Amino acid sequence: MNGNNPILLQGVLKCDSRAFSLLEILLALTLFGVVMMTILDLWRGALRVNEDAEDQEKATLIAQGIVETLQITSPLRVLATGADWKSNPAHCIRLDLSCAQTYYLAYSAEGKPCQALSASDYSNLIKENNNFYPVQIVITCNPFPGLAQVSISVATRMRVADKQRHHREFVFVLSREVQEAAKSH
Numbered sequence: 001m002n003g004n005n006p007i008l009l010q011g012v013l014k015c016d017s018r019a020f021s022l023l024e025i026l027l028a029l030t031l032f033g034v035v036m037m038t039i040l041d042l043w044r045g046a047l048r049v050n051e052d053a054e055d056q057e058k059a060t061l062i063a064q065g066i067v068e069t070l071q072i073t074s075p076l077r078v079l080a081t082g083a084d085w086k087s088n089p090a091h092c093i094r095l096d097l098s099c100a101q102t103y104y105l106a107y108s109a110e111g112k113p114c115q116a117l118s119a120s121d122y123s124n125l126i127k128e129n130n131n132f133y134p135v136q137i138v139i140t141c142n143p144f145p146g147l148a149q150v151s152i153s154v155a156t157r158m159r160v161a162d163k164q165r166h167h168r169e170f171v172f173v174l175s176r177e178v179q180e181a182a183k184s185h
Helices: 006-018 022-072 119-127 177-184
Strands: 078-080 092-094 101-107 113-117 133-141 147-155 167-175
Touching: 022 078, 022 133, 022 147, 022 167, 101 119, 113 119, 119 133
Parallel strands: none
Antiparallel strands: 078 092, 101 113, 101 133, 133 147, 147 167
């Protein structure tokens, strides 16, 4: 015999054609890893977008709450500056619409008022990584008599990834006449 047994060679060839080589297995695992990394990256991106959307919604709700409070508390235009404002009147501020002014407040992650801030406290709060929503309320006298323009800017929580806060800005007009009538009585 010359060592080339056709039956033996035929069995070896059949065995090789049914099995995967090490190269094919490594290629399949590499492709699987790349696909999984892409899916995980897309998932993390979707989570980040979802968190940003939640923050934007919370900022919108805070601003909406401020607007509604100013409308409800007319003519005094009172805003709470603390969670215990009902039992502690010192935790309220009265917005004066007769002249240009700026007010600074901090709201909790639950959307509750925490405290009134100074301009420097507001600036520091914007720079820090915390869960507060800093709020800036700017009142400007409108060129139309009896009206005041109110601008509310709410900053979202700071993201660790990009070290930035996003701001939601709302501008509306309130009548000063009701407030001025209350002063005269």
